[in-house]
Amino acid sequence: MKPRQRQQIIQELIIARGEASVDKLAEHFGVSAETIRRDLGVLDTLGVIKKIHGGAARVRLHSEKSFHERMSERTTEKRVIAEKVAKLIEPNETVFLDTGSSTLICAEVLGAIEGLTVITNSVMIAQTSGASSRGAKTFLLGGCFGADNSETVGPLVIEQIQRFQADTAVITVAAFDAEMGAMDSDFDEAQVARAMISRARRTIVLADSSKLGRIAAFNVAKTEDIDILVSGSNVGTGFAAAIKTKGIEFR
Structure with a gap:
């Protein structure tokens, strides 16, 4: 062995x-x-x-701080991640964006791309995308509202996701392990992310360097279901090599 x-x-x-x-x-x-x-x-x-x-x-399963706290952390790295994602999205694509501090910053940057259709369960992402000057069409999924993250979750959201087909799902996670894949610390958010992935032709996972090599409670995607992992610049060569052996493009 x-x-x-x-x-x-x-x-x-x-x-x-x-x-x-x-x-x-x-x-x-x-x-x-x-x-x-x-x-x-x-x-x-x-x-x-x-x-x-x-x-x-x-090890203790990784949990996340409140959305407000996360928005003030690693902002430079998250901006780098968003800029990398923008280079992967073509004009006129249909894109799922789930709720997260990284995807919110990503929505700001993607606003410069012409003619996107954005489908999200985040009120703040919907507001950001809807304010784009490039003609983005925005769909806000309805469901049980969570005030902390300004998001919708639950069966109604999952049902509505099934009505869409996207080019790309851009998903942010609480933890990523080279063997176990992408994970989240919130059950409802993990369900939304899995549903989005199931209705997209390509999956891009966002994980800043603090989330790499960690494990969280709820599985989002196995490594074979992920096309691209986007992270910041403080990633060890060993981890990057392990990701590539799984057939995942690493940015």
């Missing part, structure tokens, strides 16, 4: 059990304790498990 395959299984075992000892893992895989320690060191560096005395434990 190749080291990366063994490390993936170790990661899954620790996530499922909560923790595991070096001795038990060595016995399970039929390798030396030193080999397991090296594997745990790699996984600890990636941030997917935490080394403890004699073994390793599951």
Whole structure:
């Protein structure tokens, strides 16, 4: 078994059990304790498990701050991400944008592209897109309103998404792992994102560098369902290489 395959299984075992000892893992895989320690060191560096005395434990699932707090954090990096996305979108495309601080900044930048159709569950993104001077057509999905994020979620939103077909889904997430894919810390938002992805020909995931190598509670997309991952400039070469081996274009 190749080291990366063994490390993936170790990661899954620790996530499922909560923790595991070096001795038990060595016995399970039929390798030396030193080999397991090296594997745990790699996984600890990636941030997917935490080394403890004699073994390793599951890391706490990543959660997000309030929308207002996130809007004031990493603004420069999010602007860089938005500029990268703008280079990937063609005039007259139909684009899903889900709720998030990164997608809100993205909506501002995309406003310079001619003739877009934007479909969103975010009131603020709808307002931003609707104010575009380039003739953007904006659809705001209706549903249960969440005041904190100024968004709509729930079954009505999911139902309406099924009525559209988009060229691109631009999705922001709470966490991204090279093996597990894109994840969110909010159940309703994860459902909206999954529905948008299912109705788009191409999926672009946005994740600033603080979200890479993390795990959150709710799956949004497997790696094979993601076409492009867009992040900032502070990304390690190891992580970028791991993403590319999954067939994901990394920007």
